[in-house]
Amino acid sequence: MDVQKIEAFVRVWAALLLLLTACLVGLDTQSKYIFYVDRKITYKELHALGSVFVSRYLGNSKGSYRYLAWVSYLLDQMVVYIAFGTNSAAVEHSVLALSGMKEFQWMKWCNKFTRFCFQIGGALVSGYAACALMVLATSISAFNLFRLYSSEKFLRLKSA
Amino acid sequence: MDVQKIEAFVRVWAALLLLLTACLVGLDTQSKYIFYVDRKITYKELHALGSVFVSRYLGNSKGSYRYLAWVSYLLDQMVVYIAFGTNSAAVEHSVLALSGMKEFQWMKWCNKFTRFCFQIGGALVSGYAACALMVLATSISAFNLFRLYSSEKFLRLKSA
Numbered sequence: 001m002d003v004q005k006i007e008a009f010v011r012v013w014a015a016l017l018l019l020l021t022a023c024l025v026g027l028d029t030q031s032k033y034i035f036y037v038d039r040k041i042t043y044k045e046l047h048a049l050g051s052v053f054v055s056r057y058l059g060n061s062k063g064s065y066r067y068l069a070w071v072s073y074l075l076d077q078m079v080v081y082i083a084f085g086t087n088s089a090a091v092e093h094s095v096l097a098l099s100g101m102k103e104f105q106w107m108k109w110c111n112k113f114t115r116f117c118f119q120i121g122g123a124l125v126s127g128y129a130a131c132a133l134m135v136l137a138t139s140i141s142a143f144n145l146f147r148l149y150s151s152e153k154f155l156r157l158k159s160a
Numbered sequence: 161m162d163v164q165k166i167e168a169f170v171r172v173w174a175a176l177l178l179l180l181t182a183c184l185v186g187l188d189t190q191s192k193y194i195f196y197v198d199r200k201i202t203y204k205e206l207h208a209l210g211s212v213f214v215s216r217y218l219g220n221s222k223g224s225y226r227y228l229a230w231v232s233y234l235l236d237q238m239v240v241y242i243a244f245g246t247n248s249a250a251v252e253h254s255v256l257a258l259s260g261m262k263e264f265q266w267m268k269w270c271n272k273f274t275r276f277c278f279q280i281g282g283a284l285v286s287g288y289a290a291c292a293l294m295v296l297a298t299s300i301s302a303f304n305l306f307r308l309y310s311s312e313k314f315l316r317l318k319s320a
Contacts, residue, residue, distance in 0.1 A: 077295065084241060085248040092249035096256065096266075106266040135237065142299070146306035 007140045010133050017130035018083065024123035066157070069145040076138040083134060087127040094120055167300045170293050177290035178243070184283035226317070229305040236298040243294060247287040254280055 098117065100108030110117035149157060258277065260268030270277035309317060 077299075081244060081295070085244060088245040088248040089252035092252040093256070096253070135241070139237075139302075142302040143306045143309070146303045147309045149303065149307045 010137045014133035021123045021127040073141045073145045076141045080134040084131045170297045174293035181283045181287040233301045233305045236301045240294040
């Protein structure tokens with residue numbers, strides 16, 4: 001099977017899942033209470049969405065392939081860590097909203113806004129699925145970059 | 161410069177920084193209030209610490225090098241995402257402790273326990289520095305793995 005097809009498939013699915021996550025968070029309202037932190041995540045994930053496509057576009061171009069492979073690799077790394085970090089932060093926030101924290105006198109909220117919290121939970125699952133796919137995409141871009149190099153000498157190109 | 165030396169250098173520093181993070185969090189007490197979530201992170205980071213060395217050890221062995229390179233790569237990926245995810249969750253928790261959250265009626269705590277919060281802040285900075293080094297180590301292990309493969313055909317070994 002062609003690596004380019006696999007990569008395109010993985011990237012499209014990651015982008016769709018990120019979009020689903022953003023929609024689930026953005027369209028989630030149950031009352032006048034607003035989860036400010038979760039809103040911030042929507043915004044950041046939409047940024048990540050753009051980068052997933054930019055990286056794909058660059059990886060696909062011809063000419064001075066090695067530099068584009070480096071750009072694609074570094075961009076992929078950035079996107080996957082931003083998406084993963086924001087997702088983890090959202091999980092931490094959600095766990096606190098779910099269970100509260102007695103030591104801090106922080107009350108729990110999800111017993112009051114059940115449907116809202118379920119939707120956020122779905123968004124987080126979808127976000128992690130997107131992250132898993134992006135990790136795969138990152139591996140493929142690492143593969144595309146590093147196989148250009150010699151297996152004997154450090155950072156020496158194969159053609160050199 | 162030798163790639164093995166760079167890799168060893170990066171891994172030792174990442175491990176030291178993780179250890180520093182764990183110590184900063186673990187030895188941080190200012191009163192009877194305990195940050196349960198931050199304690200959990202200590203525990204997970206100590207796990208990560210072990211894996212940093214395991215991965216180094218495997219990457220260094222001889223014989224059936226390709227399989228060991230795969231194990232090293234996958235282990236590195238796991239460790240870096242676990243450390244990064246827990247660190248991001250801790251940052252989210254710390255931001256909430258620092259600023260509180262009016263919408264949830266969650267009060268801020270860091271104005272009451274200033275020294276404690278500064279130490280946690282230092283731990284988080286050290287944790288992120290360790291993550292950055294581990295990302296570098298992961299790139300090196302990806303390099304060591306993928307340069308074994310042919311640059312023309314997908315997942316075909318060079319020697320084949």
